[in-house]
Amino acid sequence: MKNPYLLLTPGPLSTSESVREAMRKDWCTWDHEYLLLVQKIRQHLVNLATHQRSEYTSVLMQGSGTFTVESVIGSVIPREYSKLLIATNGAYGNRIIQMAEILGIQTVISRTKENEPTNLYEIEKFLQADPAITHVAVVHCETTTGILNPVEDVCKLAKAYNKNTIVDAMSSFGGIELDVHEWKIDFLISSANKCIQGVPGFGFVIAKTEELEKCEGISHSLSLDLYDQWKTMEDSNGKWRFTSPTHVVRAFYQALIELEEEGGVTARNKRYRENQTILVEGMRECGFTPFVLQEYQSPIITSFLHPNDDFEFNAFYQHLKEEGFVIYPGKVSEVLTFRIGTIGEVDKYDIRRLIQSIKKIKDKQGETEK
Template identity: 50%
Template structure:
């Protein structure tokens, strides 16, 4: 049932998206104060955030550094790509979705040579082909892959790829934008040199910055590689080393919220505890959608529990814009599709949402289908 009441709701709409996400009341409250960006209290908070991030990645005291970069997650991707590949380097980009393509676009914008390995959006990369590409092209210096490719929700095998990359002595970059903090993995075990994520994903903070976990020894060798001034990754690490501060104005309020979000991640049982909730959300969603007659775009063995793509129903009455609007009016926000070869919509299982929220969304979807006179 929809309402046209002019009164504001007592709560926000629930976001079933890949980010920004629904956040807790306490995370929202944490940013309602002002701190000086050069103040000792703020510097102490940033130091604690950086320490906690290494814990989340399983690499505390393992030779890694957590570096915070202002802007969206894409800014941090560009920071790594533009700062760490040698002037004469070449990037092998493993692509099975829009975000792999984005990595290639960023590299090309900086005139970095690329060797793209392109796969269908519903297929995982072929490990033998990755090895063959490295064997055949000695000019390749770096390899990049997306962990959770949110175009579809597919999970790429970052540990197996990492083993191949290191066998050939290359630098390994993983975009874990939508998986870090929600899917357990250890950077060192995956042999990752650089990992990128965003404040507004599985840690359940708000937008404003990206985070980079970098192997210190590898990053220190990149002196002179940076192709930008603002996104110079090594320079930001050196500034943190010097006095714990940012080179440029940091998003103080976003960082206050993020610190609270990291505390709440620990309270939930760390990444494993959060992953268990997200997996339950996903299982609830899939059971309910299948019962209504929807199908997932990916095969079950390739699908992760972060976000799921559903092809449009083959029914003459289905119109995505009407479907989306009807759910939005009921305070449930889903996500348009991004698959190139199929019309899909996406529903995320992450953020501060519970299985009860999933059940409520499913009830709303059933109600909307009845309104649209769609029976699957």
């Protein structure tokens, strides 16, 4: 069945017909064939994340990406004798702060403006001033704006001070090339319904095995115990502790196959970047200005400023939906913005059609004003 519109969002996003088709079969969570599928996915994720595969493992976790982030924050940082340095420049960094507060974890906050990347100089000042810091957390692509943070530099700096590193790569993994070993990442977090182009239902963690092994007994949550989930998958050949989203898992496996067929992360990144370049050029022609400088911009999602005080996002959104496109409202706290994603089963021809639709909407508005 053809979708009535294209999702130009950071996830859930538009998926291929074959990914959706993969969900039509029912699976038993205990069945050997299904458990083998889970194990294949876990190894495939490690293969995508690093060339140093023997040192890393992966864990799948039920729920949204936020569930998986919280499973890491709550499972790898002991409440006693620990302190978490959080770099934030948007809603998702702020969400990690909120998690840490609820979990009773001490924090130090490095906060930059929403259209500016994480400040390495400030990170180092915190690390020098506070030896009690044990962990550093940073968001790779902050989807509040689409800004790309210098995660590799942050993690290498943290390791120079012997800290554990946690990276929220929710909106970047699978769409931007990285290597967790080379970048010195201990725990990388992402989700099924982002750049891998699966559907919502679970997140995953790619972890340095020796660091994950130290986490037994830390979690104060039963369902979000990352160590316990990993140990069960290791000891029971892919078994999840509680009911897994079987249809979503099968769709994700199909999405991994399609990522390979496209040419891997390098080819997907090229497509996303081409989408984003065409989008920005076209939006500028239509009178819209990006909130983030292009040098800091990811190819995942782009925030645009409202062009004037009379601009009504809801009306604009509805017009575009009628044209076959769904975009995202803004999440920036300082100024009025809206967002357009360039990931998923989307190519340059789709983006050009979007721009034509926006031009048509603006032409109609111009005629009405006359």
